[in-house]
Amino acid sequence: MKKIIALLLALVMALAMMGCAATEEPAEDPAEEPAVEEETPAEEPAEESEVVVMSHADYMAAELDTQVVIETYVQDKQSWWEDKATVYTQDEDGAYFLYEMNCSAEDYEKLVPGTKIRVTGHKTEWAGEIEIMDGTFEIIEGNYIAEPVDATVWLGTDELIAHQNELVSFKGMTVEASIDADGNEAAFLYSWDGSGEDGSDLYFNASVNGQTYTFTVESYLRDNTTDVYAAVKALQVGDVIDMEGFLYWYEGVNPHITVVTAAE
């Protein structure tokens, strides 16, 4: 009898351990995991024979909602979220904004400035911003980092939109007061109406030639630990500054600023 009980004891304890081991890896909760296991674009390049890569001019001429294939160079990364990356890219001829491109976390790390990628996606327009949506990409040989082009003289002109999404600079601009929703003046606002807090997008105004324009520090692109975020928080009305950033569009020009310095 002792032997039977001992055997039973061993069996029950072994089964108990087996049962508990099975719970160590809980069932995946759909809400906690990235929504989809996308095939990694970098691991599945398009077949060479099918690829017709567009020039920037071809891309700009392409109709909205058509499929486009371009080769471009990463200039900066805005965000990665659930296997979707938003990236600023540019080649020698112009810029491309890649919105929520399919991208694993591992591949996102590879998208350092200068990296050349071939992107297949659909050309779309959202609130005036021309972008590539639902894109996939592969990393290819090549490297290019754009120099900012001075866009100060294009402010307020039709020329500006031709440089949409490019890395640009604005020089000798004077910080003007922003007014929050309560009517208070400030050199900058957290969020567009002052409703945000540290960590929110920063909005500030600056003028040149008597015209005032609004600039944004996009918090996903440059968060509150960055130099530009700190520089904008330190601005005073009347400061004269130089800036660099990407010529983003939202219902009109809405530059995403990455560098602010005192004017040279």
Added chain:
Amino acid sequence: MKRRLLILLLIFSMVLPLSGCHGAQRMVGFTVPEEFDTSREYEITFWAKNDTNKAQTRIYETAIERFQELYPNVTVNLRLYTDYGRIYNDVITNISTNTTPNVCITYPDHIATYITGQESVVALDQLFADERYGLGGSDLRYEGPLQEEIIPQFLSECAINGAYYAIPYMRSTEACYINKTYVEALGYTLPEVLTWDFVWEVSEAAAKKDSEGTYLLNGQKVMIPFIYKSTDNMMIQMLRQKEADYSTPQGNILIFNDTTRELLFTVADHVKTGAFSTFKISSYPANFLNAGQCVFAVDSTAGATWMGSNAPLSDISEDKLVDFETAVRPVPQFDPDNPQMISQGPSVCVFNKEDPQEVLASWLFAQYLLTNEVQIAYAQTEGYVPVTSKARNTAEYQDYLSRGGENNKLYYDVKLQATQLLLDHVEDTFVTPVFSGSASLRDAAGQMIETAAKSVRRKITVDDAFIDELYEEMNALYHLDQTGSAGQGKTEFGPLPTTAKILLGTLGIAWLLMGIYTGREIWKKRKAVKTDSH
């Protein structure tokens, strides 16, 4: 002795499998302390959501200041979000490290996931009923509502598995904001309740262009006659209005049905003609409406201050604004005599902590958000309605409702119309069942409309084969075959796995053998006693 030890060990080993498999980080259930210990200092965090609206931020800040004046030993740290999705993702991340906020604005759909497998969110029933600190409790330092003063329909939305895991904070619904001037210019008369047929017909008429590609209605190159902000709501409401399946309360997914298919075909038809688009594809409905590039714009009543020529908030430059008369109506209906519309808006949950006093402090703050002062002030920032009859019945709130159109700020007429719309239709609102995965189902509902619309724009044929593939894709993408673990009521778990059957069988045999062994021992002892006595 050895035998006894062996039996004890056997019993212990049998209890072990029953107790050892629960999560190691499970929070101990909360019990309301008898007394709030005011001799101690508490620091609590409040994750709040605003609609990128300075007035709302100010109301949160003021509420915190007033609360801290009443409870000087409690410090409330505010963290602001403008997106429910971000709050949800941050909470999920923080649950695993036990660093959740104390009080959090949320949707019940999200709470269903938060409470899966652990007591991270406090069930509030005990707290509601507590005589001293509960709703209308005797020891509160403010005048909060009684439980019966919370609108029952809104409170019921916060119940999961028969317990309350949140309190409603604000409620809104969707409204259709209409360029009435355009509707009449097209020769139509705006009905009191829109039907889908009417909206599609007028939208098709508004989509007509001349040979130059200019829209006849507005003389512009851009016109999206009908644009919808939240396509998940669009699908959910259409299905509800058609009494079609969506899900069971337990979390069985029923959305992939023929009615959904027909609705997607309808959407595709109107995308093809340029009569319909969505926020995700084009931009904010308000921007198109206010620029005279849209006839019907569906968005939350909590977005009313952005709608109309004279809207106090706007994202487009003044030179793009077009002057027109704005009308506000419930979302389009299939049966105008039986209107159905979604109930939405923020609720507030309290997260569990090791220290019950800290939880009590959190509850006191959460409950403070239901006071008239906070409810009325916040409701006035947008097309929200207070969630308590106590606030609604005040002279102050009634006066506010009566002054629509007095100015384009506090009394902006479109906002007041949107508010009145919900107040008039509370009985016509509904919510979808809440279960673990219900948030994913909601996402899938919207994504099907988005995918169908995008595909049409990309010249992809939307036919039965397309829909079949879309259903499969959505099922996989949102893991909809794994939902329902936190469902309400009885849940079907399916057959037991083999290992469980073996384990249970072994336990049964062990108990049987123990019974036989013990019986045999007792029989032996009795026999011995009988033998001795003879």
